[in-house]
Amino acid sequence: MSAYLNTRVSLFSSQLWLDGELDSLISVPDDAVADALTRRGLPQLAAGFGGLTAPNQDSRSLEQRIIAQVLDETRVMIRPLSGDARTFLSFWTARFEISNVKTLLRSKMTGERPAAVLARLIPMGAFGRLDNQDLAHAEDVGELLRRLEAGPYAGVVRNVRRAFEESRDPFNLDAALDRGYYESLTLRALPVEKAVGASFRNLMANLIDRINLVWLLRYRFNYKLPPAQVYYLLVGSRYSLPGTRLRELAALDSLEAVLAALPATWQTRLSGVTDIPGVFARMEHIAAEQALRVLRSNAPGIARAFAYLILRERDLRAVRAVLRGRHLGLAEADIRLAVQRTPAEVA
Amino acid sequence: MLRAEPLYRIQLMMLASEAQDAALALARFGVFNPASCSVAALAESPAAVYREAWLEADARMSKLLELCGDTGSLHLPEDAEAPSLADLQELNNWLKQVWVSCLACHESEAKTEDARAHLEALEETLGKLERLNVDLAHLLRPGSLLSVNIGSLPAAGLKRVTEALSMTGHLVSRFDQVGEQVFAVIAGPRARQEEVRGLLAQAGWREMPVPDELRTHPQAARVWLEEERNRLNAQSGAECQILDGLREQFGPRLHEARVRLALARPLAETALAGVCGKGGLAALSGWIPRRQLDALRETLDARFHGRYWLERHEPTSDEIAEVPSLVRYPGWLKPFVPLVKSYGVPRYGEFDPVLPFAITYLLLFGAMFGDVGHGAVILVLAATLFRRLGRMAWVGIAAGAVSMLFGVLYGSVFGYEDILSPLWLSPLHDPIRVLTIAVGFGVGFIVFTLLVNARNKFVAGHIAEALFDSTGLAGLVFYLGAVGSVVSLAGGADVGQASGLLAGVGIVTIAAFKWLEAKAGLGERILVTAIETLETGINLFANTLSFMRVAAFSLNHVALALAIFTLANGLDAAGHWFTIVLGNIVIIVLEGGIVAIQALRLMYYEGFSRFFSGDGTEFVPLRLEGGVRA
Numbered sequence: 001m002s003a004y005l006n007t008r009v010s011l012f013s014s015q016l017w018l019d020g021e022l023d024s025l026i027s028v029p030d031d032a033v034a035d036a037l038t039r040r041g042l043p044q045l046a047a048g049f050g051g052l053t054a055p056n057q058d059s060r061s062l063e064q065r066i067i068a069q070v071l072d073e074t075r076v077m078i079r080p081l082s083g084d085a086r087t088f089l090s091f092w093t094a095r096f097e098i099s100n101v102k103t104l105l106r107s108k109m110t111g112e113r114p115a116a117v118l119a120r121l122i123p124m125g126a127f128g129r130l131d132n133q134d135l136a137h138a139e140d141v142g143e144l145l146r147r148l149e150a151g152p153y154a155g156v157v158r159n160v161r162r163a164f165e166e167s168r169d170p171f172n173l174d175a176a177l178d179r180g181y182y183e184s185l186t187l188r189a190l191p192v193e194k195a196v197g198a199s200f201r202n203l204m205a206n207l208i209d210r211i212n213l214v215w216l217l218r219y220r221f222n223y224k225l226p227p228a229q230v231y232y233l234l235v236g237s238r239y240s241l242p243g244t245r246l247r248e249l250a251a252l253d254s255l256e257a258v259l260a261a262l263p264a265t266w267q268t269r270l271s272g273v274t275d276i277p278g279v280f281a282r283m284e285h286i287a288a289e290q291a292l293r294v295l296r297s298n299a300p301g302i303a304r305a306f307a308y309l310i311l312r313e314r315d316l317r318a319v320r321a322v323l324r325g326r327h328l329g330l331a332e333a334d335i336r337l338a339v340q341r342t343p344a345e346v347a
Numbered sequence: 348m349l350r351a352e353p354l355y356r357i358q359l360m361m362l363a364s365e366a367q368d369a370a371l372a373l374a375r376f377g378v379f380n381p382a383s384c385s386v387a388a389l390a391e392s393p394a395a396v397y398r399e400a401w402l403e404a405d406a407r408m409s410k411l412l413e414l415c416g417d418t419g420s421l422h423l424p425e426d427a428e429a430p431s432l433a434d435l436q437e438l439n440n441w442l443k444q445v446w447v448s449c450l451a452c453h454e455s456e457a458k459t460e461d462a463r464a465h466l467e468a469l470e471e472t473l474g475k476l477e478r479l480n481v482d483l484a485h486l487l488r489p490g491s492l493l494s495v496n497i498g499s500l501p502a503a504g505l506k507r508v509t510e511a512l513s514m515t516g517h518l519v520s521r522f523d524q525v526g527e528q529v530f531a532v533i534a535g536p537r538a539r540q541e542e543v544r545g546l547l548a549q550a551g552w553r554e555m556p557v558p559d560e561l562r563t564h565p566q567a568a569r570v571w572l573e574e575e576r577n578r579l580n581a582q583s584g585a586e587c588q589i590l591d592g593l594r595e596q597f598g599p600r601l602h603e604a605r606v607r608l609a610l611a612r613p614l615a616e617t618a619l620a621g622v623c624g625k626g627g628l629a630a631l632s633g634w635i636p637r638r639q640l641d642a643l644r645e646t647l648d649a650r651f652h653g654r655y656w657l658e659r660h661e662p663t664s665d666e667i668a669e670v671p672s673l674v675r676y677p678g679w680l681k682p683f684v685p686l687v688k689s690y691g692v693p694r695y696g697e698f699d700p701v702l703p704f705a706i707t708y709l710l711l712f713g714a715m716f717g718d719v720g721h722g723a724v725i726l727v728l729a730a731t732l733f734r735r736l737g738r739m740a741w742v743g744i745a746a747g748a749v750s751m752l753f754g755v756l757y758g759s760v761f762g763y764e765d766i767l768s769p770l771w772l773s774p775l776h777d778p779i780r781v782l783t784i785a786v787g788f789g790v791g792f793i794v795f796t797l798l799v800n801a802r803n804k805f806v807a808g809h810i811a812e813a814l815f816d817s818t819g820l821a822g823l824v825f826y827l828g829a830v831g832s833v834v835s836l837a838g839g840a841d842v843g844q845a846s847g848l849l850a851g852v853g854i855v856t857i858a859a860f861k862w863l864e865a866k867a868g869l870g871e872r873i874l875v876t877a878i879e880t881l882e883t884g885i886n887l888f889a890n891t892l893s894f895m896r897v898a899a900f901s902l903n904h905v906a907l908a909l910a911i912f913t914l915a916n917g918l919d920a921a922g923h924w925f926t927i928v929l930g931n932i933v934i935i936v937l938e939g940g941i942v943a944i945q946a947l948r949l950m951y952y953e954g955f956s957r958f959f960s961g962d963g964t965e966f967v968p969l970r971l972e973g974g975v976r977a
Contacts, residue, residue: 172549
């Protein structure tokens with residue numbers, strides 16, 4: 001079975017976009033876009049881009065097609081897996097369903113029509129665990145949360161209802177859902193880390209540390225939340241930035257102070273960064289390099305599959321930016337700037 | 348019975364305001380299968396809003412029925428009309444009001460229940476605080492520099508909250524746990540109280556209101572708790588009364604709403620397939636049996652008095668893949684339909700295999716499990732379990748009867764071969780003959796499947812495949828030639844030369860066809876042609892030999908009985924009969940089950956796979972109750 005997964009991952013990895021190849025998608029003529037996408041194993045995207053002037057092309061359907069592509073590939077890779085590895089990879093796709101939950105919650109707050117919100121939800125296919133029809137027809141946020149509490153995401157939604165009843169603040173809902181999801185993900189990752197070892201653990205470490213650092217900076221300096229609340233909203237971590245370090249960082253008063261208080265290796269990695277998007281981009285770049293190393297190594301299949309999915313999603317975000325940029329008629333230079341994946345300081 | 352009924356594609360155009368009545372009339376008509384509307388000039392979707400309103404109303408109705416119970420059986424008057432869009436929206440709004448009222452009651456009841464649980468926890472807490480000898484009045488005094496909160500939070504979050512609060516100089520002291528909730532005292536500098544407010548809200552902290560009574564004398568606190576409990580009980584009773592009142596108040600109208608929703612369902616369901624239109628015009632598309640066209644016109648005339656336009660045409664070659672299959676079966680054949688449908692639905696125009704399946708399946712089962720006694724047991728069992736098995740019991744009854752018939756032919760009763768003399772042959776005494784008959788049956792069956800496949804291909808317009816492919820007439824010619832050659836080699840007939848020629852012509856034709864069909868480079872083309880041609884011969888050979896299992900199982904049946912008799916004969920009287928009974932039960936359950944599966948396997952893999960694609964679409968008529976599949 002591992003031979004099947006390894007072969008699959010190796011085949012899929014030949015579809016990843018190197019930076020130069022992505023650049024060619026920016027400059028390729030309109031009628032050659034579909035062909036370029038098909039060559040990279042993106043038939044779902046190519047199907048919607050027969051011609052970039054097609055009237056039915058819009059960003060929402062593009063988003064849905066991109067996720068459909070990721071789900072399709074995950075479905076293929078998950079086939080030979082069982083036990084903890086299968087549970088983990090399945091739950092990795094649950095991010096999209098959590099995003100659906102957020103959409104549903106917002107629609108209830110704004111009184112959006114069920115039909116309209118249903119059309120905006122991401123079709124989860126075989127990975128779908130929620131009855132979207134039923135949830136979309138809930139009368140208000142309270143009823144929706146009660147229904148979610150009785151479903152497969154009870155663990156993620158726990159506390160969300162009470163937090164919402166206390167504050168009626170949509171931020172509380174989003175933050176609680178995100179935290180709940182990543183807490184559940186790290187729990188599911190633990191047995192896989194034990195079984196697989198460093199290659200998988202490093203990928204998880206990069207993911208959770210990046211999330212925690214970026215959230216910490218955003219909550220603390222963009223939303224001006226008090227340190228204790230910021231710390232509470234972060235994901236419980238057992239990686240490079242454990243709880244004690246995160247508490248120290250959350251208590252600091254400026255971005256510069258936080259960056260200066262990071263471990264020495266992190267300071268080297270983030271040298272020259274001056275803002276939060278820069279931190280995110282640099283850390284994502286580091287995570288992508290790490291994922292590429294795992295993908296090219298002889299690490300166990302689940303680690304390589306996870307590394308591939310990390311890289312593929314990064315690729316698809318860039319492809320989406322290129323296609324949107326082309327659709328909006330932006331200049332090639334502007335699109336290049338938007339999809340620049342290698343921070344200038346690193347390059 | 349052997350193929351799907353001929354259908355017409357119809358397009359019913361009418362005033363958009365009457366679309367719901369047209370859909371209702373079609374649902375009452377009972378043989379209209381909605382299909383997507385594809386008229387370029389009618390680009391709007393006039394029923395989309397109707398469907399949306401219906402879906403919302405239906406969801407609310409389901410929730411109300413869940414809460415209030417069923418309102419009784421549904422009777423739809425013959426002359427009832429479907430609600431218009433405005434009526435449906437009004438109905439939906441009314442259902443929303445009712446549901447919101449119910450929800451408020453429900454929510455209030457849930458909160459009361461919550462408060463009651465909290466009160467119980469508070470009582471327990473009081474007991475613990477009493478034992479701790481803590482002066483609550485002193486601890487909770489408002490003017491103190493120390494801010495103290497008493498309350499509960501989910502146990503899973505306690506560690507994190509404790510860590511987070513330590514950043515603000517607050518201490519968390521846990522003093523009790525009830526289920527998943529941990530009760531704790533949080534104390535810290537009052538000046539930093541604001542900082543922790545957001546955190547506590549996020550953590551699901553629930554403040555425990557400690558009334559003045561609780562802060563003074565424990566006895567007074569107990570009295571307060573008792574009063575509070577009584578208040579909650581009274582409140583709960585009042586809420587139940589409200590809910591009962593709602594049921595009484597809305598019950599009859601709720602039933603009427605169910606009727607109206609049922610009448611609105613046909614258009615809502617048709618809209619899923621696609622109702623198109625433009626301006627005040629709407630069009631419903633779908634399939635109806637050709638012979639029902641006049642009846643449909645009469646129905647529409649009676650309802651709309653000419654205010655409609657009905658177009659119809661035969662399925663075009665582009666549409667053929669999406670035409671649903673409607674096959675009508677006589678009652679006696681219907682029990683076999685699910686066994687065929689579990690393989691697939693025949694395409695429109697394809698040969699429907701239910702009748703040959705029923706005959707062949709029973710023949711194979713009887714031939715492999717021929718025994719008067721065992722067949723009778725199966726027959727009686729199936730008849731006894733008729734209520735539970737429903738229509739499928741007839742398959743068991745028929746299989747039992749055929750097993751009995753073959754039992755008479757084989758002369759076998761519960762494995763005893765000396766009670767009844769065989770009318771035809773005894774498998775154990777003439778195994779070669781049984782094997783020859785089984786293979787002969789297989790040859791006949793395969794010839795039949797090749798002919799059916801050639802016919803299906805011909806009907807579908809694939810003439811070249813019907814004539815030259817390995818599963819078409821060329822395959823049949825090769826197969827007959829090969830069979831003739833084998834028979835000649837075995838000395839059964841003297842047709843060796845002619846058969847060899849026939850087989851040669853057949854296989855060369857197949858190879859030439861494969862060569863022309865393969866779209867690849869020269870090397871790959873040679874390889875593909877060679878392998879596929881070879882595969883044709885091997886497959887037909889293997890499929891034919893596969894039928895030897897029919898003989899093998901009929902021999903196996905006798906051999907198993909013999910084994911049981913040998914065991915039984917070595918025992919005393921009681922042991923003998925016990926072994927005979929137990930052995931026969933084993934034969935019926937184990938061998939009967941295996942034979943049933945083997946017969947099915949032969950039908951599916953040696954038969955259906957040769958001519959039956961099984962990827963057709965079932966005809967699902969629009970009906971007044973139930974729905975159309977998405």
